[in-house]
Amino acid sequence: MINRTLIGLLLSALLAVPVFAQDNSQSSSSQTQAAxxxxxxxxTTATGKEPLQPETREGFWGHLxxxxxxxYVQRQTQPIRDRINELDELTAANSKQIKDVDxxxxxGIQLASAKANEADQHAIDxxxxxxxxxxxxxxxxxxxxxxxxxVTNIDQYQPSTQTEILFKPGQTxxxxxAKAALxxxxxxxxxxxxxxxxVQGFASGRGQxxxxxxxxxxxxxxxxxxxxxxxxxxxxxxxxxxNAPLPxxxxxxxxxxxxxxxxxxxxxxxxxxxxxxxxxxTTSNQQQQK
Numbered sequence: 404m405i406n407r408t409l410i411g412l413l414l415s416a417l418l419a420v421p422v423f424a425q426d427n428s429q430s431s432s433s434q435t436q437a438a439x440x441x442x443x444x445x446x447t448t449a450t451g452k453e454p455l456q457p458e459t460r461e462g463f464w465g466h467l468x469x470x471x472x473x474x475y476v477q478r479q480t481q482p483i484r485d486r487i488n489e490l491d492e493l494t495a496a497n498s499k500q501i502k503d504v505d506x507x508x509x510x511g512i513q514l515a516s517a518k519a520n521e522a523d524q525h526a527i528d529x530x531x532x533x534x535x536x537x538x539x540x541x542x543x544x545x546x547x548x549x550x551x552x553x554v555t556n557i558d559q560y561q562p563s564t565q566t567e568i569l570f571k572p573g574q575t576x577x578x579x580x581a582k583a584a585l586x587x588x589x590x591x592x593x594x595x596x597x598x599x600x601x602v603q604g605f606a607s608g609r610g611q612x613x614x615x616x617x618x619x620x621x622x623x624x625x626x627x628x629x630x631x632x633x634x635x636x637x638x639x640x641x642x643x644x645x646n647a648p649l650p651x652x653x654x655x656x657x658x659x660x661x662x663x664x665x666x667x668x669x670x671x672x673x674x675x676x677x678x679x680x681x682x683x684x685t686t687s688n689q690q691q692q693k
Contacts, residue, residue: 452486560599560673564588568624570666572607575619577627585624588672589632598674600634602641606666609646618643620666 566588568581577585592598604621606613621641628634 452489560675563598563672563674565672566670568620568668568670570620570668572665574665575616575623577623581624582627585627585670586632588670589628589634592632592634592672598638598672600628600639601669601671601673602639603669603671604641604643604666605647605669606643606645611645613645614643616643616666617645617668620668624668624670 566584568577568584570578570581602621602624604617604619604624606616606620608616618641621643625636625639625641628639629636
């Protein structure tokens with residue numbers, strides 16, 4: 404009986420020693436974590452907390468406690484798990500921030516590229532408009548030069564064609580050949596401008612009688628041009644020359660007076676640069692329509 408009692412006491416002592424050692428180890432570790440050793444400097448970690456401190460007292464069993472319980476192990480590893488979880492959360496937050504920054508950077512690059520392309524398009528449009536404006540200015544300058552030339556030569560008519568109408572003595576009516584000659588000269592004048600028709604009548608005889616006869620022959624020519632070809636009267640200049648000498652050609656002297664049998668009428672067509680201006684207007688309008 405005594406032996407059994409002694410054996411039980413020994414077993415109780417053996418079981419109590421590990422528990423006492425474990426409690427001492429827990430208290431020492433908690434004291435170490437709560438109050439770090441004097442003279443040590445806390446280092447800031449990525450989580451903003453102080454780093455974990457190793458245990459300075461290892462308890463009764465040293466590094467290995469053969470009687471360590473599950474709760475004891477959990478208490479020892481819980482801070483490590485907490486730090487690992489915090490590091491995972493911090494890593495995830497950093498990854499998200501990096502992705503957000505990258506997305507904003509890509510968006511900014513795309514926006515800058517779109518703005519650059521838009522600026523290039525505006526520059527191209529501005530260049531095209533400048534070229535069109537320059538072309539318009541060149542056309543206006545050409546037009547201005549043409550108008551200036553026309554205005555300068557507006558009253559300078561140059562001979563174009565000349566027709567001679569012959570009359571028998573005492574006759575003032577137009578013959579068939581005379582009408583045909585006037586038709587050939589007047590038909591192309593339809594819808595034209597910048598021209599005048601000069602009609603000079605010449606008749607045989609002397610003094611006022613010759614002038615009156617030449618005037619009548621010239622009037623018959625004018626009447627035919629106005630009635631049959633719709634030539635405005637203000638474009639026709641009529642004069643009865645009587646038995647005046649023939650007009651001298653350019654570089655020649657006037658012919659001496661000679662006797663004229665019957666009469667004749669000199670019809671001269673004179674033109675200035677208005678026709679040229681009208682043709683240039685038509686050409687420029689056609690180019691603009693194209």
